[in-house]
Amino acid sequence: MPEFSRRAALMQLGAAGLAAMTPGAAISQNPFASFDAKPWAFLTPDEARFLAALSDVLIPQDAFPSASQAGVVDFIDLQLAGPYGKGADLYLQGPFGEATPEQGYQAPYPPATLIREGIARFEASGTRLADLDASGREDVARRLSEGEGVDLGDVPAQTLFDEIWSLVKEGYFADPIYGGNKDYAGWRMVGFPGAHAYYTDFIGRNAPYRAPPRGIAHVPGRSRSASPARGRPAAPIHPATEEG
Template sequence: MPTYSRRAVLNGLAATMAASLAPARHAFAQLDDRAFFFLADTQARLLASMCDTLIPKDDFPSASEAGVVDFIDLQLAGPYGQGEGLYLEGPFPEGSESQGYQLPFTPAELMRRGLNAFGEAEPGFADGEESRREDMLTRLSEDDVDLGDVPARAFFDELWQLTNQGYFADPIYGGNSDYAGWRMVGFPGAHAYYPSFVANHNVPYPQPPMGINHDPGGDGGLPRVTKRQEG
């Protein structure tokens, strides 16, 4: 199968959803013409439509416009996706929510299996009306979609967590393009200190958001990735 660039994949999604997804600057914009690190093209398209249903475009960019798919792709390709810090040895009895992660899959395996199974269970998701997509994700969150050996609720919880992290985390991690999430909630970001403003209670901080490596004259001071993870 041919491999497409991430820009082509996400812009193709825009056409199928009849929505305008102008290319947004993000932490790894220099990778736009390369393939995804972890996601297959069909998985990236489906993931983008699911994330955009959770965080649609209004006065602020949608999830995919804000680089959330890039964030998730990078997380799944890295230590988090491989289950670093998780105990993944058996046995695997069904646990309660208070017991935390209880699955035999790494987060990357959970997302890949979940995306593939959801794509088969709901083949028209990306082309559906907004209300229909919302209903599908509601049923997913209620464990009312058959995903085979993947618990639907666990898959939804992982999707919801990663989508939120990608929209609101520091842009250095690949999402929150142009500080979309921080501008939405009025968070000023990683300024060094606020001594000149500390007494002004209940007044919005008047400066624009700045991330850890903010560079107003460049691309946000974000990291340059020179080595791709294969496989």
């Protein structure tokens, strides 16, 4: 059983169906409630809920897990607690001032602070992202991504969005040793076989490569089932093991 909360996942499933029928309906009374009990390395449970809600808009559940179901919030928590979050690879000397988008990251603090302050500014308005329904969450994601229609004070909304979206993709597709990509969700979804890679005899062949994914820590995963033909349902979340 993956570590993501079965309850939260079920709520999500139900909510998605509900939202489809009745736009605007509340997603649940207490989404991602199990986050209160988790031993987070950096995040507060409320921050974790914000990130879960946002990341599940970016990578929602379909036949493959959503971002939070695949452990993306756990991944982000560990990343923000570590050297990346602390800005170990960022030049953070001042002065800070007006800059163009072409000049890249110019926030006067590292990613962990950016995300903490960004969430705090957003929720200070009295709205908690996790409490919004599906269309409400999507609307916030769109406004953050465009950097418009959302007031985060001096926190640059687009920078915040880009940083989170980057982390979400990393959490979904990075090696599972980092806490995300649980049960190789992301790798199975696309058909990436992982870190153990010898293709000398296959490189010229026009054929699917069906080895099950295997990460750095050698734990073999289940293989992707046959590539879903267009127009038919995609592979199930837990397709039957084909090999190994």
